[in-house]
Amino acid sequence: MRNFTSVADVTDINALVNEALKLKKNPFAFSHLGKQKTLGLIFLNPSLRTRLSSQKAATNLGMEAIVMNIDKEGWALETRDGVIMNGTTVEHIREAAGVMGQYFDILGIRSFPGLQNREEDYSEDILQKFIKYAEIPVVSLESGTRHPLQSLADLITITEHKTKPRPKVVLTWAPHVKALPQAVPNSFAEWMSQADVDFVVTHPEGYELAEEFTTGATITHNQEEALENADFIYVKNWSAYHDYGKILTTDASWLLTNERLKTTNQAKVMHCLPVRRDLELSAEILDGPNSLVIAEAANRVFAAQVVLKKILEANF
Ligand SMILES: NCCC[C@H](NC(=O)CCC(=O)O)C(=O)O
Ligand SMILES: NC(=O)OP(=O)(O)O
Structure with missing residues (x-):
């Protein structure tokens, strides 16, 4: 290399x-x-x-x-x-x-x-x-x-924590007050498309990532549907790619809470950090048993x- x-x-x-x-x-x-x-x-x-x-x-x-x-x-x-x-x-x-x-x-x-x-x-x-x-x-x-070092650490973390050979991994957009880069979700999608996982991306309309990164992924605007039977949920905000760098919505209904985890396969929740509590990801998840954020950072x-x-x- x-x-x-x-x-x-x-x-x-x-x-x-x-x-x-x-x-x-x-x-x-x-x-x-x-x-x-x-x-x-x-x-x-x-x-x-x-x-x-x-x-x-x-x-x-x-x-x-x-x-x-x-x-x-x-x-x-x-x-x-x-x-x-x-x-x-x-x-x-x-x-x-x-x-x-x-x-x-x-x-x-x-x-x-x-x-x-x-x-x-x-x-x-x-x-x-x-x-x-x-x-x-x-x-x-x-x-x-x-952000390839992040994506590699994410794949290491998924490999360590998976309980089946081909887990379902969902990348979900989350609300934020600032326009953030697409680097983390782009990179995660690029790595997941090569990993042994079923990969789903969910985000509000207008937040489509550049196609070169999401080839092979299932993409939906319906978060609830995306989360069904998920084994891992990767939470991240990003600004729009097409309407470049814009914040199109701050819709708080996209915030992941314990209630949202009910239809998942006791999904483990990931975030690259730093994370803004109760804006991007609920404190109850970060402080609860489903969070992998510290293990992810360790990797x-x-x-x-x-x-x-x-x-x-x-x-x-
Ligand atoms: N290196 C990890 C994430 C870095 C950056 N986050 C940030 O800028 C957060 C800033 C804030 O929350 O104000 C990003 O999303 O790409
Ligand atoms: N996840 C991550 O890259 O964190 P820092 O921005 O703090 O390096």
Whole structure:
């Protein structure tokens, strides 16, 4: 594996999940693999889980991790080509990424979409420029369109908790007050379409995700119908893809409550976090026996660790 930016970088997702579960049982088995190697973790946006789990994963492999919140601590970054930099940006991504490539062996980048210009966000311009100019392996820490480390941790969690070979997994839209990216649901859908699951997506009208991510999924506007016999429910808000970046509704009837779980197969409830209680997901579910959110976050370490291991093995 050279880069890890989407499910397409993985040859066998089940093998990757099994390797992650092996690492979970024995986290220090490869503690010399990353010796004298440096992981740079560059954040253009906030993070709790991705930052801490990636640092921990690197440490477990004997790597050093250097974190920079470039949005707050770095020079204002110019990402466009061909502009005269006489405004507020100070350093171009060509030099910034080029320099990072000198200091690090592997580079992790978090860069959220602006949600203003769909073409620009979906071109993954910033992530692609880091790959091009750093000239070292790059791991997405959530980009404009995807969050693959999250999706891998989600699949690890489903694999651990499933009680049948092919569980029913439902991705449901949830209300929110802010326009959020499609990266988490896009990525989850992309991974689920390759996993051994029956995958259903439910959302209000107008919240259709880009088709490239939901190929093979059953899509319905009827949440109640979608939840019947569900084994796992993945809760997430996203803003509209077609009417790009817009909030079309905040309909609270989409909020998942214990009452809604009654027709499910005692479904386990997942969310990538951070979650706004009683807006996106009910506190009674988060605090109850069906919630997997902490277990899911715990698996972020082993998702990051297996990806770093694969990159170290293939490139050094
Ligand atoms: N990395 C996990 C999710 C990150 C982001 N959530 C957020 O921005 C939440 C912000 C808020 O609730 O105000 C998202 O949905 O893609
Ligand atoms: N789930 C997730 O990526 O969390 P952070 O945004 O806190 O890293």
